[in-house]
Amino acid sequence: MISAVLLSATIIALFGMRTTVWAAGLTAQLDRQSVALGETVTLSLAFEGVAPQSTPNLPVLPGLNVVGTSRSSQFSFVNGAQSSTTTFNYTLAPTKVGEIAIPAMQVQVGGQTLASQPLRLTVVAPSAAAANAQTNLAFLKLVVPKNEFYLGEPFVLEMHLYFHDAQDVHMPQLTAEGFSTGQSAQPAQTSPTVGGVGYNLIIFKTVVIPAKAGDINLGPASCQLALRIPIGNTRQRDPFDPFSFFGARVQLRQTTLNSEAVPLRVLPLPSENVPPIFNGAVGQFQLSVNAGPTNLGVGDPITVKVTLGGRGTLDRLTLPEQPDWRDFKTYPPTSSVESTDPLNLTGSKTFEQVVIPENHEIKTLPAFQFSYFDPNQRRYNTLTKPAIPLNIRPSAASAVPVLNLTNTAAPAPPPEADDIVHIKPRLGSGRTTTLLAQQSWFLSLQAVPVLIWLGLFALRKRREQLANNPRLRRQREAVQKAHASLRDLRLQAENQNSDEFFATLFHLLQEQLGARLDLPAPSITEAIIEERLRGGALSEGPLTALHELFQACNQARYAPVHSRQELSALIPKTESLLRDLEKLDA
Numbered sequence: 001m002i003s004a005v006l007l008s009a010t011i012i013a014l015f016g017m018r019t020t021v022w023a024a025g026l027t028a029q030l031d032r033q034s035v036a037l038g039e040t041v042t043l044s045l046a047f048e049g050v051a052p053q054s055t056p057n058l059p060v061l062p063g064l065n066v067v068g069t070s071r072s073s074q075f076s077f078v079n080g081a082q083s084s085t086t087t088f089n090y091t092l093a094p095t096k097v098g099e100i101a102i103p104a105m106q107v108q109v110g111g112q113t114l115a116s117q118p119l120r121l122t123v124v125a126p127s128a129a130a131a132n133a134q135t136n137l138a139f140l141k142l143v144v145p146k147n148e149f150y151l152g153e154p155f156v157l158e159m160h161l162y163f164h165d166a167q168d169v170h171m172p173q174l175t176a177e178g179f180s181t182g183q184s185a186q187p188a189q190t191s192p193t194v195g196g197v198g199y200n201l202i203i204f205k206t207v208v209i210p211a212k213a214g215d216i217n218l219g220p221a222s223c224q225l226a227l228r229i230p231i232g233n234t235r236q237r238d239p240f241d242p243f244s245f246f247g248a249r250v251q252l253r254q255t256t257l258n259s260e261a262v263p264l265r266v267l268p269l270p271s272e273n274v275p276p277i278f279n280g281a282v283g284q285f286q287l288s289v290n291a292g293p294t295n296l297g298v299g300d301p302i303t304v305k306v307t308l309g310g311r312g313t314l315d316r317l318t319l320p321e322q323p324d325w326r327d328f329k330t331y332p333p334t335s336s337v338e339s340t341d342p343l344n345l346t347g348s349k350t351f352e353q354v355v356i357p358e359n360h361e362i363k364t365l366p367a368f369q370f371s372y373f374d375p376n377q378r379r380y381n382t383l384t385k386p387a388i389p390l391n392i393r394p395s396a397a398s399a400v401p402v403l404n405l406t407n408t409a410a411p412a413p414p415p416e417a418d419d420i421v422h423i424k425p426r427l428g429s430g431r432t433t434t435l436l437a438q439q440s441w442f443l444s445l446q447a448v449p450v451l452i453w454l455g456l457f458a459l460r461k462r463r464e465q466l467a468n469n470p471r472l473r474r475q476r477e478a479v480q481k482a483h484a485s486l487r488d489l490r491l492q493a494e495n496q497n498s499d500e501f502f503a504t505l506f507h508l509l510q511e512q513l514g515a516r517l518d519l520p521a522p523s524i525t526e527a528i529i530e531e532r533l534r535g536g537a538l539s540e541g542p543l544t545a546l547h548e549l550f551q552a553c554n555q556a557r558y559a560p561v562h563s564r565q566e567l568s569a570l571i572p573k574t575e576s577l578l579r580d581l582e583k584l585d586a
Contacts, residue, residue, distance in 0.1 A: 024049040024112060026045065028116035030121060032158070033121065034121075034124060034143040035124070036194075038195055039093075040192045040194075041192065042089050042091055042190065043089070043102070043119075045107075049084065050112075052107065052109050055071065056107045063095055064102075068090070091193075094123040098123060100120070100121045100123060101118065101119075101120055137163065138162060138225065140162070140172060140222075140257040142157060142219050142259050142261075143157070147264055148266075149266055149375070150269060154283070154313050154345060155207070157205070158204070158205055159205075161201065161223055162194065162200070163200055166200075166228060167226050168224075169223070171187075173222050174218075176208065177216075179209060179212075180211050181206055181208055181209070182207030182209060182343070183342070183345075185342040187202050188203045188205075214265075216266055218264050221259045228251075231251045279371075280316075282372065284310045284311050284312065284372075285311075285372050287307070289368045291305070294388065294390050298360050300356070300357075302357070303353075305350065306319060307349070308370065309348035311346045315344060319351050325355065327359065328358065331355070332353075335350065357390065364389050365388040366387050368385045478512055478515035478516075482578055485508040489567075493570075494564065498556060499556070502552065506553040510524040526550050529546060542577055542581075546577060549570070549574065
């Protein structure tokens with residue numbers, strides 16, 4: 001009975017709930033802003049709150065051909081708020097290289113006109129890998145918005161990874177001599193067509209800042225992944241074949257992809273008309289300044305709040321020296337950054353600086369100035385905010401004392417101390433109490449915060465060392481992978497899975513040797529071992545054991561059946577070899 005009452009109350013509450021419907025809107029979006037000639041890009045028109053009856057017709061887009069359309073819908077009802085989105089996807093194929101402007105689009109829906117924002121698409125020349133797309137299982141290329149930058153001008157580098165079928169994809173490693181790198185964004189994934197062939201595309205974005213002028217190559221970049229390559233078809237799935245699925249057998253091939261380097265020209269900043277207060281800021285900025293309090297005394301602090309907003313390397317911005325503030329004592333500012341994009345290139349940086357007026361004759365806080373170089377306009381700009389009026393009063397400490405010249409008599413001497421000691425009203429014990437600051441346990445306790453701080457400081461330095469040393473970080477990760485692989489070897493030996501056992505053992509040896517020799521794991525072969533380890537780097541005993549394990553892995557391809565005892569006998573030899581490799585100094 002109680003359950004029925006609760007169910008009825010719930011139904012009444014749901015039907016009595018007020019339903020909120022989102023206002024209609026139209027949003028246009030490209031799945032990427034840069035594309036190579038011969039590839040396709042997807043333009044999405046998302047209608048919120050309304051749904052057109054038919055696919056809207058796009059205006060004429062010079063340089064773009066529409067090669068396909070699709071439609072999808074989404075509906076949600078959360079906390080009484082109802083929302084629906086209908087998305088039309090247009091597959092576009094560029095026909096020329098350069099900047100293509102996609103104008104704002106207006107669509108009549110339900111008696112109202114909805115408008116989208118304009119977009120821009122950068123079309124670059126195809127790379128050699130893209131030109132041979134029909135024969136490539138995977139390739140990597142670098143995409144930059146232009147080929148000429150100024151020193152210190154930040155830009156977004158896109159690393160495009162194309163592949164048909166892959167797993168264990170690592171983030172590309174970029175060679176950037178003469179450049180510094182900044183924030184990276186989460187990778188995005190799409191499915192374009194290149195040369196008539198469909199690909200999976202992962203786009204990695206990172207901020208790059210030129211640090212040296214001249215003609216410099218950016219890149220190449222390298223990426224490690226495992227390609228899934230079909231090696232045959234079967235009508236039924238083999239349950240004992242780990243590489244068989246849905247009737248097809250595939251082979252995992254560890255591959256390292258290398259992109260082509262991109263030639264760039266980095267221009268030095270102009271040496272003419274450089275503002276005196278320019279301190280290296282490059283980008284486009286706006287300035288706002290306020291200060292308070294404005295009614296105060298000499299020696300009282302004023303907090304000046306300066307906000308720089310726009311596009312540039314916000315985390316590297318600093319306040320320039322203000323030569324007109326010579327009558328103020330200034331303190332180092334504090335700062336905070338609020339970014340509006342994942343790469344921290346757009347947003348604002350706020351500085352708070354304390355200044356103290358040194359005399360009561362100051363009437364204003366002088367105008368604040370900030371200079372920067374705009375790479376789009378190719379010139380220096382100076383932003384100025386007007387002076388702020390101040391009312392400064394003389395402080396009591398700065399008042400001039402008044403001398404009494406009529407009375408020159410010496411001041412009266414202080415009264416002599418009374419030498420009669422007060423008698424205790426009550427008798428008490430003669431035991432004295434030791435002060436807390438004199439007790440040993442209290443003094444020892446004061447060292448605890450210092451020890452905690454030193455421990456945290458050492459932990460932070462250790463993390464910074466790992467972050468700045470990818471080689472050491474890779475060796476530590478290899479040790480962790482080794483422990484996990486040894487557990488897998490014991491389990492596979494117990495289950496007598498010889499194929500998986502030797503595959504795991506082979507990859508384990510490659511990972512450990514690659515980490516110690518600072519080489520890609522797939523490149524480790526017996527020839528590399530002879531070249532790098534023979535002659536003292538590794539003693540003869542471990543070197544012989546290493547060759548025996550490699551030969552066992554090679555022989556397992558032709559004689560895959562091994563007993564449980566044979567597999568288990570290889571595990572102690574592997575553990576001993578791993579201990580010797582951990583002592584190896586690359």
